[in-house]
Amino acid sequence: MGDASGLQLTLTVWHPGCWSIEVTAETAGGLLAHAVYRTSDGNVRSLFTAYGDTAAEVDALVAAIRDSERTRSVLELEERYGSREATPEAGGAARELFVEEEPGHSVNDAFVSRGFLHDQPIRIVDGVEFWPVFYRGSRAELEAALEEIRETRDAEIEVTRISSSGPPRGxxxxxxxxxxxxxxxxxxxxxxxxxxxxxxxxxxxxxxxxxxxxxxxxxxxxxxxxxxxxxx
Missing domain, CATH: 1.10.10 (Arc Repressor Mutant, subunit A)
Known part of the structure; x- marks a missing residue:
């Protein structure tokens, strides 16, 4: 198999014990997960954009994240996308956060350890995660890897898009x-x-x-x- 070969996928993912799934199921707005880091004490820290149609929606979402029993800390970063207030130009509001949690609730390691690479940020909305990923392997290997994650993490995973080299023209x-x-x-x-x-x-x-x-x-x-x- 050549270096450029592989599968482009979009997955919908649900798994138990995930604070981001829980808070987006309970509030309006959504989250974009950009990166995941391991801290020196073994916790997981992730960079998120919290977004919504209005600043009030984002405020409620961030408050739910802070109140979750599954998060350890929430650090708000300097904003890159403009004001927290809703504007006609932006059509909504956004805030960037570092969220720290104990290991075990995230399924990121389960995917990465089996050869999945993030293609774009993960979107979490309405209690479901949407994963755009690249997998270097065959479709049979892909299904075996997904089944392992389903069984070991009690996860619900559905492939909503798959192609060998990106969507065909047209x-x-x-x-x-x-x-x-x-x-x-x-x-x-x-x-x-x-x-x-x-x-x-x-x-x-x-x-x-x-x-x-x-x-x-x-x-x-x-x-x-x-x-x-x-x-x-």
Whole structure:
């Protein structure tokens, strides 16, 4: 196998005893996990971006992180993405944190030790982790490695995207054809207005207003569209 060969994956992951899964299930907003470090005393310290549509959502999320029985300390860093307050330009708010926890709750080592490499930051929202990773091995080896993690960590893991060398040209366009008209309209509007940029350029509430529908209706169409587009 050549040096560049391998598998590009997107995984959805749930595992018990994880504070980031618990707090995002209980509050609005989400987390981006950028890096994981081992401290000298054996604890795990991770760099996160906490984000939300408003500063109040982020405040509530950070408070839940501090209150969790599974976190040891929370250190807030100087912000790189602008003000904590929601702005029309950013469409939301973000705060960067170092969160320290005892070893044993994170599954990062379980993945890294089996040859998985982070491709982008892990996104945690609505009580689920989304892992974009690279795996240098065959599909049979991949499934064996994932099954080991499922069994040893009591984890629920689903492969939502897989390719040998990145998505084939035109594959996303073909998946767009599977969307209903309402789902396509919601997705195209979100994409064109910068909803998927970081920081987000617009909120779901603002997108719904542009389309002239209720926020819950727009969000339902958008989430169904995203699910179909992620399906390999």
């Amino acid at each position: 594959s996303t366009l073909r998946r767009v054809d599977r969307l209903s008209e309402a789902q396509r309209d919601a997705y195209e509007l979100a994409r064109s207005e910068g909803y998927y940029s970081w920081p987000r350029a617009i909120t779901v509430r603002e997108l719904a207003a542009k389309q002239g529908v209720a926020k819950t209706t727009f969000l339902e169409h958008l989430r169904k569209a995203e699910a179909k587009l992620l399906d390999p």
